[in-house]
Amino acid sequence: MSESGHRVPLLEVEKLEVSFFTQHGVVRAVRGTTFDIARGETVGLVGESGSGKSVTSLAILGLIDLPGKITGGDVRWKGSSLLNRAGLKWVKQVRGKELAIVFQDPMTSLNPLFTLRWQIGEVLRHHLGMGRKRAEERVVELLDLVGIPSPRERAKAYPHELSGGQRQRALIAMALACEPELLIADEPTTALDVTIQAQILELIGEIQQRLGLAVLLVTHDLGVVAGVCDRVVVMYGGKIMERGSATDVFQHPGHPYTAGLLRSTPRIDLAQHRMIGIDGSPPNMIDPPPGCPFAPRCPIAFDRCVEPPPFIPAPNGREVACWRAYDT
Amino acid sequence: MGRFAIGRIVHGVVVVFCVAIVVFATSRLVGDPVGVILPFEATHEQRAALRHQLGFDRPILEQFGEYITNLARGDFGTSLLQDRPTISIVLEHLPATFELVFAGIALAILIAVPLGVVAAVRPGSLVDRMSVSLSLLGLSVPEFFLGILLILFFAVELGVLPASGKGGIEHLILPALTLALPAVGRLTMIARSSMIDQLGQAYVQTAKAKGIPRWRVVGIHALRNALIPVLTLSGWELMRALAGYAVTVETVFAWPGVGYLAFQAVREQDVFLVQTIVLVVAVLVVFVNVGIDILYRVVDPRIKLG
Ligand SMILES: Nc1ncnc2c1ncn2[C@@H]1O[C@H](COP(=O)(O)OP(=O)(O)O)[C@@H](O)[C@H]1O
Ligand SMILES: [Mg+2]
Numbered sequence: 170m171s172e173s174g175h176r177v178p179l180l181e182v183e184k185l186e187v188s189f190f191t192q193h194g195v196v197r198a199v200r201g202t203t204f205d206i207a208r209g210e211t212v213g214l215v216g217e218s219g220s221g222k223s224v225t226s227l228a229i230l231g232l233i234d235l236p237g238k239i240t241g242g243d244v245r246w247k248g249s250s251l252l253n254r255a256g257l258k259w260v261k262q263v264r265g266k267e268l269a270i271v272f273q274d275p276m277t278s279l280n281p282l283f284t285l286r287w288q289i290g291e292v293l294r295h296h297l298g299m300g301r302k303r304a305e306e307r308v309v310e311l312l313d314l315v316g317i318p319s320p321r322e323r324a325k326a327y328p329h330e331l332s333g334g335q336r337q338r339a340l341i342a343m344a345l346a347c348e349p350e351l352l353i354a355d356e357p358t359t360a361l362d363v364t365i366q367a368q369i370l371e372l373i374g375e376i377q378q379r380l381g382l383a384v385l386l387v388t389h390d391l392g393v394v395a396g397v398c399d400r401v402v403v404m405y406g407g408k409i410m411e412r413g414s415a416t417d418v419f420q421h422p423g424h425p426y427t428a429g430l431l432r433s434t435p436r437i438d439l440a441q442h443r444m445i446g447i448d449g450s451p452p453n454m455i456d457p458p459p460g461c462p463f464a465p466r467c468p469i470a471f472d473r474c475v476e477p478p479p480f481i482p483a484p485n486g487r488e489v490a491c492w493r494a495y496d497t
Numbered sequence: 498m499g500r501f502a503i504g505r506i507v508h509g510v511v512v513v514f515c516v517a518i519v520v521f522a523t524s525r526l527v528g529d530p531v532g533v534i535l536p537f538e539a540t541h542e543q544r545a546a547l548r549h550q551l552g553f554d555r556p557i558l559e560q561f562g563e564y565i566t567n568l569a570r571g572d573f574g575t576s577l578l579q580d581r582p583t584i585s586i587v588l589e590h591l592p593a594t595f596e597l598v599f600a601g602i603a604l605a606i607l608i609a610v611p612l613g614v615v616a617a618v619r620p621g622s623l624v625d626r627m628s629v630s631l632s633l634l635g636l637s638v639p640e641f642f643l644g645i646l647l648i649l650f651f652a653v654e655l656g657v658l659p660a661s662g663k664g665g666i667e668h669l670i671l672p673a674l675t676l677a678l679p680a681v682g683r684l685t686m687i688a689r690s691s692m693i694d695q696l697g698q699a700y701v702q703t704a705k706a707k708g709i710p711r712w713r714v715v716g717i718h719a720l721r722n723a724l725i726p727v728l729t730l731s732g733w734e735l736m737r738a739l740a741g742y743a744v745t746v747e748t749v750f751a752w753p754g755v756g757y758l759a760f761q762a763v764r765e766q767d768v769f770l771v772q773t774i775v776l777v778v779a780v781l782v783v784f785v786n787v788g789i790d791i792l793y794r795v796v797d798p799r800i801k802l803g
Binding site for chain 1: 699
């Protein structure tokens with residue numbers, strides 16, 4: 170995280186702000202998120218549903234469509250902005266090639282009318298200029314890489330002929346087609362059975378090791394992040410609550426929200442662990458007050474929480490956005 | 498495919514048979530063709546003799562049985578006024594109707610799909626609002642009125658296109674347009690709403706994330722999915738045109754097709770000719786239906802053959 174001058178992170182998200190200008194008002198989905206990812210690193214982006222994780226992911230890829238707009242901040246890829254005039258062109262070249270994403274719902278994320286080899290091959294034909302034959306050969310290799318059995322036959326299949334787990338594998342294969350440097354996995358397992366979830370996570374971990382790519386693992390489930398990630402970014406109400414190394418954050422959550430999330434996550438290591446949900450519900454993102462978004466649900470909130478808390482640095486490059494961080 | 502084909506053939510035969518029953522029943526229950534054939538001053542005896550000759554005095558079921566047996570032999574009956582096999586008359590008029598109906602529906606699809614797509618890409622934009630108003634306009638003007646308007650403007654006022662009859666391509670333009678415009682209204686609405694629906698699907702997000710150009714995302718990924726409901730409606734439009742709108746449009750433009758023939762046959766109470774026209778149109782509708790079903794299976798791999 171430290172800007173040591175010579176090390177440029179692969180991806181930098183800086184004070185990113187994204188709003189949706191809807192009929193009901195301006196939804197401030199992302200309000201100044203800052204984090205970065207180095208080459209080969211795995212970062213977890215965690216938070217309850219509605220906290221702005223998907224919007225952040227889409228903004229990184231330049232996929233925010235009207236009525237949404239990036240209203241502030243910057244996204245830099247290998248040191249150059251993807252949001253200025255040149256960047257808007259550049260992002261079209263790197264999207265799907267250097268920067269790939271896997272979405273949440275494998276059942277609906279593939280085009281139902283095209284074969285796997287056509288859909289996956291399309292990426293290769295477009296970005297790498299491969300001919301149809303070569304692209305199809307490469308698709309078979311990719312399907313093999315993501316653990317789809319008899320890939321040569323499966324390549325000819327249509328999405329409806331595959332199970333959910335296999336479709337997610339196919340989508341991962343599509344994302345990996347051009348050997349990207351960063352893979353964003355937006356809740357890649359949420360829509361799947363528990364056993365399949367573990368397999369997909371294992372696959373992502375394995376591929377990450379093998380290809381050395383960086384991964385941004387987006388999830389509402391802290392349990393998913395625990396074993397896999399180097400660092401964690403905790404998001405709530407469009408803001409970052411806390412970021413730091415995964416071990417630190419899990420062992421000593423610095424933000425009451427993180428602590429709450431941890432308590433509400435099922436844990437395999439503690440048989441006696443009682444799951445306790447966080448009281449209340451996520452904030453309305455239309456014209457939210459400037460202070461800490463978690464304050465209304467926070468057990469230790471006090472007067473000052475109506476002011477936006479700064480990031481309070483702690484040891485090990487840890488940062489917590491809470492007035493009461495390390496109070497005790 | 499085999500079971501699919503057999504099922505469709507059986508289904509088609511049943512439909513045509515039912516149409517035959519209805520046609521037969523209505524033509525025997527409504528009006529008296531004998532009165533049309535014979536001069537006004539014909540005697541009662543003359544009328545009875547003709548009735549006997551045509552077999553109209555026999556029990557209705559017996560007449561129907563004979564009608565069906567003859568049909569099976571390819572004998573559709575003889576026109577009362579032209580004294581020729583009705584089927585030859587109908588087949589002579591069929592090409593003109595095909596020309597008109599296919600031109601009209603093709604024109605409608607070629608206008609409606611691009612219009613619907615452009616509207617869907619920018620919902621709420623000027624183009625979108627214009628497409629909706631145009632669709633409503635197309636929908637709310639009846640064919641005969643539209644036909645007359647077009648004749649008045651292009652044939653009478655401007656004098657650039659012929660008002661009626663069949664000849665070169667210039668004769669086809671106005672009737673085809675008359676047939677097309679109401680269909681454009683319906684098809685544009687469907688193309689637009691189905692495209693808006695598809696553009697919101699998750700696979701479109703995936704396609705965008707691939708980094709492929711926007712025209713491919715819209716024009717290949719989303720459009721192919723959006724065309725499925727358009728296909729359904731196009732088939733319906735084709736059937737409605739053959740079995741209905743063609744009569745109005747051909748009559749307004751004196752277009753020598755089956756529709757105009759039907760109008761004349763009904764006016765002259767040529768019972769057997771009317772029967773044959775309705776049967777032939779029913780068979781055509783059944784064919785269009787099967788054609789659409791086959792096209793579905795070509796476009797959508799989720800529908801299994803068989
Ligand atoms: N297209 C959109 N239009 C309006 N609001 C949106 C849109 N997409 C997301 N939002 C809002 O942005 C906020 C963050 O959403 P999201 O990033 O999807 O959350 P999550 O953390 O569950 O991925 C939510 O309040 C959501 O309602
Ligand atoms: Mg999400």
